[in-house]
Amino acid sequence: MKKAVGYIRVSDMGPKAKVNLKESQETQLSHIKNYCEQKGYELVEVYEDLDYSGGTSKRPAFQQMFNEIKHKDNDYDVIVVYSLSRFARNLKDLLVHIDIMEEHNVEFASATEEFLRTDNYMGTFMINILGAIAELQRMQIAETVRDNMIGIARSKGRFLGGIAPLGYNINPKTKKYEINNEEADVVETIFNMYLEGKGIDTITQHLIRERALGREKYSKSTIRSILVNPIYTGDLHYNRRKNIGEDRKKWNGEDQWIVNEDSHTPIISKKIFNEVQKLMKEKSNNNPFRNKHKGSKHLLSGILTCGNCGNHYFANAKLNGSGNKYEYYICSGKQRHSRAFCQAKGIRVDKIDPLLIDSMNHIINQDMLLKLFNKQFEEYTSSSKKKLSEKLNLERQKNKIQEQINRLVKKVIESDDKRLEEIYEENMIELKEKSEELQIEIENFDEDDMYNIESLEAFKKMLVKGDKFELTMDFVKMLDKELQRDIVSRFIDKVIVEELENGNSKLTVKYKIEMEDLQIVKKINKVKVKEDFDERREIFNKILNHVAHCGYDDYTGPPVSLDKNELILKIIKHSQMLIHQCL
Ligand SMILES: [Zn+2]
Known part of the structure; x- marks a missing residue:
């Protein structure tokens, strides 16, 4: 009897969860079970990644499954999935893993796509083709979603998901921002205090003391994000940030922002907003820790x-x-x-x-x-x-x-x-x-x-x-x-x-x-x-560069110029040996 292992991945469920209903954990599992029963496989293990989207690389259970395959901790004969899209992120990913499976004599089977089996030539061929199509689809979906957003942003300036910032409510019918007077007063206070020269810390303490809006807690980061949010000038900005991984976002360059001017009633004039931005920049230059x-x-x-x-x-x-x-x-x-x-x-x-x-x-x-x-x-x-x-x-x-x-x-x-x-x-x-x-x-x-x-x-x-x-x-x-x-x-x-x-x-x-x-x-x-000063410094700089570009383990993005202070801490953490060799 062939030993089968099931793999289930459920995408991150958002407000648009309907899309995923078809492919819920239960559905996937029952298809896998049925398939194994039909084929006479013994389902010995099921790996599950819940809430992981195919677009990101973190799939702990998936990794664990392959670790076991590679190290022969378990001699599985076949991996059964609900559909190909649950298994691979893109064609390359698919081929890499199929290769590993071949090497360890593990077959691949899709419970809902019967022809997808690696135990025959045709199946292998189809897997390649389908993998490419799935990848194309994912790219298209991502693009369509973005295009739609941009389209709506340009034409209507409607609220597009996300949150209503302090000072505004979202009209449930028009989905537009409307001023919340009580909150808008607080926003104005924040901007005015900052222009008077008060620091973010002082403003935060002030709001906490005053129990503004009946809240007991305000964080400095909230105040800071209010002070830099152009929404208060009546403009809507889209595409200010992009996803760079699960739960991580990065600011896009200003040239990539999509601005819908005067889309709603402003709370802060553009003049005041710009003055505040200028002041913030100056202050950050005067920060004694910098x-x-x-x-x-x-x-x-x-x-x-x-x-x-x-x-x-x-x-x-x-x-x-x-x-x-x-x-x-x-x-x-x-x-x-x-x-x-x-x-x-x-x-x-x-x-x-x-x-x-x-x-x-x-x-x-x-x-x-x-x-x-x-x-x-x-x-x-x-x-x-x-x-x-x-x-x-x-x-x-x-x-x-x-x-x-x-x-x-x-x-x-x-x-x-x-x-x-x-x-x-x-x-x-x-x-x-x-x-x-x-x-x-x-x-x-x-x-x-x-x-x-x-x-x-x-x-x-x-x-x-x-x-x-x-x-x-x-x-x-x-x-x-x-x-x-x-x-x-x-x-x-x-x-x-x-x-x-x-x-x-x-x-x-x-x-x-x-x-x-x-x-x-x-x-x-x-x-x-x-005499040896320059030479040693050169070696050290080489290490700095190396670490900046490909060094430490938690960094996956393109090369960035790091604060040198931060960099040296990282270097010391990760290249202590290297430094000792050079000194
Ligand atoms: Zn002089």
């Missing part, structure tokens, strides 16, 4: 200060006599005005940068570094933990709602009463909206600079041995300039440069931490740069 001169590739631009005229130095590049390019810092006062305004000389970048980093070695003692590090570490971890638990809480709420949805769908499926669908439809839409609202909040967490606790701890382990701190300045020098800059600018507020009459330079280092100024008097051009 690098003040983000994008600046030079360690000391903006930090070096002219003792002569008080202006900042910035970096510039020049060719020397033999045609090689070299970089130097120059006083911006001199550059802007004239030689007569300020006579400060340019300073070679490759001479002064290492000098300043070395100076940190001398003045920052281990105890202090350790204290600073621990303090910052605790701040990061406690806020990460807090955020994480908030996020988990939201996820729990969302799961609960999903369960409710599933129960409703089940009720509809199990009942023969056609009217039940209509009765539950509104319920279902409401639940779906809530779930999506929670999803947006959950995603907002990811968009924040949330530090990964695990990586932080790995980072700490690497840098702190017992009570000794091992972040030496040599290590700092191996990092790329942007990261060096991040570290240096955490400690050093500014460095005042004065030119002495004997040709030496006097550097006065002022710290951000409680620490006496340091004075360095040196002929800067004579500073020696360690």
